Amino acid sequence: MTDLPAGFVARTANVGIKDDSxxxxxxxxxxGTTGASMFTKxxxxxxxxxxxxxxxAHGRTRGVVVLSKNSNVATGEEGMSNAREIIKRMAIFxxxxxxxxxxxxxxxxxxxxxxxxxxxxxxxxxxADESRDASLVARAIMTTDTRPKIAxxxxxxxxxxxxxxxxxxxxxxxxxxxHISLIFTDAAVGRGELDVAFRWCVEHTFNRVSIDTDxxxxxxxxxxxxxxxxxxxSDAFRTALYDVLLSLTKQIARDGEGAERVIEVRVDEAxxxxxxxxxxxxxxxxxxxxxxxxxxxxxxxxxxxxxxxCSQYLDIDQRRVVIRFGDQEVYPHQLNAAGLTKLSTxxxxxxxxxxxxxxxxxxxxxxxxxxxxxxxxxxxxxxTT
Numbered sequence: 001m002t003d004l005p006a007g008f009v010a011r012t013a014n015v016g017i018k019d020d021s022x023x024x025x026x027x028x029x030x031x032g033t034t035g036a037s038m039f040t041k042x043x044x045x046x047x048x049x050x051x052x053x054x055x056x057a058h059g060r061t062r063g064v065v066v067l068s069k070n071s072n073v074a075t076g077e078e079g080m081s082n083a084r085e086i087i088k089r090m091a092i093f094x095x096x097x098x099x100x101x102x103x104x105x106x107x108x109x110x111x112x113x114x115x116x117x118x119x120x121x122x123x124x125x126x127x128a129d130e131s132r133d134a135s136l137v138a139r140a141i142m143t144t145d146t147r148p149k150i151a152x153x154x155x156x157x158x159x160x161x162x163x164x165x166x167x168x169x170x171x172x173x174x175x176x177x178x179h180i181s182l183i184f185t186d187a188a189v190g191r192g193e194l195d196v197a198f199r200w201c202v203e204h205t206f207n208r209v210s211i212d213t214d215x216x217x218x219x220x221x222x223x224x225x226x227x228x229x230x231x232x233x234s235d236a237f238r239t240a241l242y243d244v245l246l247s248l249t250k251q252i253a254r255d256g257e258g259a260e261r262v263i264e265v266r267v268d269e270a271x272x273x274x275x276x277x278x279x280x281x282x283x284x285x286x287x288x289x290x291x292x293x294x295x296x297x298x299x300x301x302x303x304x305x306x307x308x309x310c311s312q313y314l315d316i317d318q319r320r321v322v323i324r325f326g327d328q329e330v331y332p333h334q335l336n337a338a339g340l341t342k343l344s345t346x347x348x349x350x351x352x353x354x355x356x357x358x359x360x361x362x363x364x365x366x367x368x369x370x371x372x373x374x375x376x377x378x379x380x381x382x383x384t385t
Contacts, residue, residue, distance in 0.1 A: 002134040002150050005161045005186035007033065007226025009130040012140045015121025016114050017069045017107070024121060025140035027182065028063035028094045029226040035061030036195040037102055038202055040219035046073035046109075047080040049218060051087065052102040059191055062100045064182055064222050065090050066141050067118070068167070069107035073217045082113045089122050104180050104220035106167060107143050134184075138165035141180050146255055151247035153240040160187040160229035162240050166248040168216075181206065181221045181248060187237055188227035197238045198223045205245040208277065208367040209253050210285050253368040254350075261371045262351040263293055268364035269357040275313055276358075276365035282306045283354060290372035293352050298343035300330040303354055313360070320359035325352065 010027040017023040037056045039049045072079045091098045138148035149166040168179025253262045265284045270276035283289055288302040303323050323331040326346050
């Protein structure tokens with residue numbers, strides 16, 4: 001069992017959104033907890049996102065409430081009223097102010113919360129035991145995930161820990177963080193320092209995973225620091241935080257809807273980081289690249305095609321680009337029949353690395369995704385039926 005860091009307790013429940021599993025969780029940090037949050041930029045953001053943006057503006061976040069299997073998106077004034085009511089009820093439950101909490105929701109779009117059931121569920125929490133089991137938190141936020149996603153790290157030179165959980169397998173092309181993720185640490189970190197470190201780590205992990213190019217209407221990522229384990233060095237904190245977020249990022253890619261293989265795309269020798277990220281995303285998001293990886297088809301020309309789509313970059317010269325699968329160069333030095341057979345064997349691995357050198361500069365970036373299978377089509381074709 002992975003425990004939450006010191007200073008945090010959780011309660012999980014079924015409040016009637018899912019049929020027979022956990023669908024509600026709240027985690028609260030002790031007084032003095034600091035928080036940083038990031039949310040989707042979607043123009044169809046859900047009521048929970050809109051309300052949480054309002055709540056975090058005061059800079060007093062110390063806890064979170066998550067409901068799964070209902071996104072509370074496209075639900076109008078009723079949806080907003082329901083989100084406010086849940087926050088008020090949970091603030092009373094935790095004996096804190098409304099703006100000490102954020103709320104996140106994930107699931108089907110366009111359906112109102114079953115408020116009668118939720119009210120009863122919240123009332124029943126008063127008789128529920130507190131827990132520090134992070135796996136229960138991870139399970140309570142799942143929708144089509146096949147497994148809970150948990151990661152932890154100890155901050156170098158200290159007893160302080162960071163524990164993260166995440167939900168997300170589909171509708172993932174981040175434009176903030178992605179999915180829903182909850183990160184907890186008992187390190188003493190000021191709000192400003194926490195916000196800077198969290199945003200940097202999100203940009204280099206969560207913001208670089210893509211399952212299907214679709215940005216969620218509900219993306220919410222929250223990082224809370226209780227301070228119970230004392231002060232830490234800034235660099236050590238950022239390193240541990242990055243490690244936790246990177247592990248969760250890879251777990252999301254591995255659990256992509258219907259996925260059988262993780263795709264890691266590394267682009268280096270780029271003009272700048274933006275160019276590296278753009279080219280890497282073009283590759284990992286290409287349905288033709290995804291299906292080639294799924295079928296272990298050594299058709300490296302699809303990677304060349306994806307690079308070529310980035311036509312805004314006039315400094316990319318195909319004569320100088322190098323494409324590799326793993327350590328095997330496939331362009332410009334092309335493979336013979338035996339080499340292609342060996343490449344196909346490599347592409348049957350659980351993780352396939354595509355490495356592209358652009359020869360336009362010295363910057364680099366890595367993104368993660370997964371193959372495209374008939375399982376993805378089936379899951380999403382039948383999502384609400």
